[in-house]
Amino acid sequence: MTSLYDELGGAVAIDAAVDIFYRKVMADEKLAPFFDDVDMERQAAKQKAFLTMVTGGPANYSGKDMRRAHAHLVAEGIDDSHFDAVVGHLAGTLKELGVDDAKIARVGAVAESVRNDVLGRNPAS
Numbered sequence: 001m002t003s004l005y006d007e008l009g010g011a012v013a014i015d016a017a018v019d020i021f022y023r024k025v026m027a028d029e030k031l032a033p034f035f036d037d038v039d040m041e042r043q044a045a046k047q048k049a050f051l052t053m054v055t056g057g058p059a060n061y062s063g064k065d066m067r068r069a070h071a072h073l074v075a076e077g078i079d080d081s082h083f084d085a086v087v088g089h090l091a092g093t094l095k096e097l098g099v100d101d102a103k104i105a106r107v108g109a110v111a112e113s114v115r116n117d118v119l120g121r122n123p124a125s
């Protein structure tokens with residue numbers, strides 16, 4: 001079966017998407033402060049590897065799991081509003097790149113699957 005990764009356009013598409021996505025995140029004044037001390041080049045590389053893996057492409061992600069990667073941000077106050085904004089920027093990016101709504105919805109579902117981990121909650125809450 002063709003993976004969502006291939007349907008999106010593979011490595012070239014993921015690279016383009018992550019670059020545009022982080023430009024949007026950094027231009028969003030409620031999100032940018034969380035990235036103040038972050039090396040954005042390294043961050044973009046991790047995000048590319050992560051999105052590649054979770055959309056069914058080659059699994060080269062060696063970063064932290066989503067709960068550990070964001071635990072310090074939970075302490076700094078990230079909540080559903082930040083998560084929704086991040087997912088919105090991802091969807092907006094894909095839309096700009098000409099990805100159809102059905103595929104954007106599938107990427108959105110992948111993002112939703114890590115919401116509780118990113119926000120440091122139990123699955124049931």
Ligand code: HEM
Pocket residue numbers: 031034035038043046047050062063064065069070073078082083084086087111112114118
């Ligand atoms: C779909 C949701 C999200 C995904 C898939 C995601 C993915 C990632 C990945 C792969 C990393 C790198 C982990 C590592 O260093 O090993 C990371 C780090 C980070 N994420 Fe997210 N993230 C998401 C939501 C958010 C949200 C809502 C925020 C809040 C603004 C956020 C802010 C950050 C920051 C600031 C870092 C860097 C941490 C550091 O290096 O100190 N992320 N994220």
